[in-house]
Amino acid sequence: MSRDDATTNETAEPSETDSQAADPDRTSAETDPTAADGTPAVVAARADGEPPDTTEIRELAAAAGYAVVGEVTQRRREDPTYDLGRGKAEELMRLAAETGAEAVIYDGSLSPGQTFSLGDLLPPGTAVIDRPRLVLELFADAADSRAADRQLELARLRYELPRLREAVARDASEDVRLQPEGDSRVLDVEKRIESAERALAEIADDRAERRAERRDAGFDLVALAGYTNAGKSTLARRLADDTEAPGDESATKPSDPADRDGPLAVADRPFETLSTTTRRATVGGRRALLTDTVGFLDGLPHEAVRSFRTTVDAVRGADCALLVVDASDEPAVLRRKLTASLSAIEATDGPVIPVLSKADEIGADRLAAAVESYEAAVADLDARKAPVVDALRSPIPVSVRDGTGLADLADAVAGALPTATASVSAPNGGAAQAALSWAYDREIVADVDYGGETVAVDLAGRPDVVAEAERRFADARSP
Ligand SMILES: Nc1nc2c(ncn2[C@@H]2O[C@H](COP(=O)(O)OP(=O)(O)OP(=O)(O)O)[C@@H](O)[C@H]2O)c(=O)[nH]1
Ligand SMILES: [Mg+2]
Structure with missing residues (x-):
């Protein structure tokens, strides 16, 4: 077994947020995992430069309904197989087994291949949830409008597609006739992506129209x-x-x-x-x-x-x-x-x-x-x-x-905000009052002066609205 060059902290101290920066290579179980409700999960994080900071991924995990029961971190460049180094990945496996974690929450984006390799290494049934998947789970908890549902569906399908291709390719590695391109599940996901994209494009058009x-x-x-x-x-x-x-x-x-x-x-x-x-x-x-x-x-x-x-x-x-x-x-x-x-x-x-x-x-x-x-x-x-x-x-x-x-x-x-100003006047009467009330409704009246027969108005506001008000006052001048 090849160990990583990084030193490993095998103590089972609970991880403290303030001490995180000091130790880039932690492996720890929480002392009181029963303190939080939720699906037990181990958090894993790797970073190239700064020591990994797991504060945010823990918040996300908690918000998505996980109870963090342990943590593994490593400062190292990316490993193609597990993202973590092999030795760290094996530590993660042991910690998951010890703590009875049902999921490993990975603070980063794992390739489909890395996801499967980690899954194979971990105790059977342990879910591998990388940051993108965790975010999708969070969104799924609360998608609350037609557009959000559609967007979520599309995001999920796009996330799943390469992983499904990988799964099919793995099944098919013995049998060259079964390639991902022609697999009916893959085709089905591709079709659903197209239709979700079409639906979303329509919603986006609606919104743009409403903005106009x-x-x-x-x-x-x-x-x-x-x-x-x-x-x-x-x-x-x-x-x-x-x-x-x-x-x-x-x-x-x-x-x-x-x-x-x-x-x-x-x-x-x-x-x-x-x-x-x-x-x-x-x-x-x-x-x-x-x-x-x-x-x-x-x-x-x-x-x-x-x-x-x-x-x-x-x-x-x-x-x-x-x-x-x-x-x-x-x-x-x-x-x-x-x-x-x-x-x-x-x-x-x-x-x-x-x-x-x-x-x-x-x-x-x-x-x-x-x-x-x-x-x-x-x-x-x-x-x-x-x-x-x-x-x-x-x-x-x-x-x-x-x-x-x-x-x-x-x-x-x-x-x-874009602003135009204008000074307009019109004979005081029904037409001028109508134009004035139109301008008031749009909050563009800066000043009004009733001088005998005429009403003079200073306008300030959106250029197009001010221009329309000028037209209305002009109409009021020439009945
Ligand atoms: N002390 C303080 N807390 C604030 C203030 N504004 C917001 N918060 C708190 O910050 C937290 C997040 O506020 P939100 O308004 O939900 O933040 P948001 O940017 O809409 O968050 P998302 O919708 O999750 O993207 C809440 O707990 C707020 O009570 C503020 O002026 N002072
Ligand atoms: Mg908000």
Whole structure:
């Protein structure tokens, strides 16, 4: 048996999050595995550079219903067979047997071949769940709208297809007539992928159409994006008027307890939001529709990134995007999450406003440090992302809990939205009043002056809406 070059810690100490960084090669059972409910699972992680940090994968595992009963980590380059080195993989096997784990949760993406090799090594019946599969399980727990269901189905099928091909190829290795290409299960999955893609394309078209209609109705479209658990939904709820946008099939259901219990009753778990949700809001005097989106996650399966497109579409279709970054994270974590969130905003050429959320959690002095570490992280971003990087300078610290920065944020949004101004006048009468009330409905009336026979109005707001108001006043002048 070939051992790894790395030293191995065989003690059965419980793993402490704070001591993780010190020891890149841990093998440990939890001292009190009964403390948590759920399917017993061992977490495994490997990293090339920094020692593996299992904090996030443990949170994801817990959210998906697993009780972590042990942990194996290794700092090493990738092994083609098991991802972990062979010696570590065997330690994992022994730990799984000792702890009675029903699953191994792998913090990374395993190739189909690695998944099968690990499965063969582990005690029979132990499930091998890599990070993408875990995320899919989490999504499956809570897919709550037609689009989310379809996206989930597509993400799963795309994840399964190469693994199914691998399974068929393994069965067929003795018999050359059975090749994955012609296998009926493979063909079936391929067909279902095509049909899910078609259905999703239609939903995306519907949404784009609805966005266009809302814009015509005078709304500014503002999207909130960012890492999962950054505080997007909490902020969206705080900024929102009470009413939800009409006709949004994915709007949060009124029965949603988080909605009833006020803005801070949002659960502290990853992927609380699983489909985009749109609400009305008046932000800095602008009539806006706020779209809350699905959070990003490091190592999100690309199957999912491709299919959970609504976030990216909503941001791309918006007049202004808020990128929400959790200020209470440690600098290294903040940087990692920021990088993972960038794909949400890369596609947009509209203005992006970075928001440092949860300012109340760290107090004024640490907040200044957080702003600094955020700015350093942005400066460090890949130079090829220059346009995005430029958009990300000068974040606005906010707290929904104590109200910090909310007024600044509203001003920044209003300032970022495309704005036109115009001064119009018309003889005071029914036609002018109708035009004026149309303008009031769209919140574009900055000032009104009744001077004898005429009414003079200053307009400010969305350029297309202001232009339409000018037409209406012109009509009111020439009956
Ligand atoms: N202290 C503090 N906590 C906050 C604030 N805003 C949000 N939180 C908490 O952060 C957690 C995550 O908030 P969400 O609004 O669900 O975050 P999200 O970005 O929508 O998360 P996903 O939908 O999972 O992507 C919740 O426990 C919130 O109560 C804030 O201003 N201050
Ligand atoms: Mg949310």
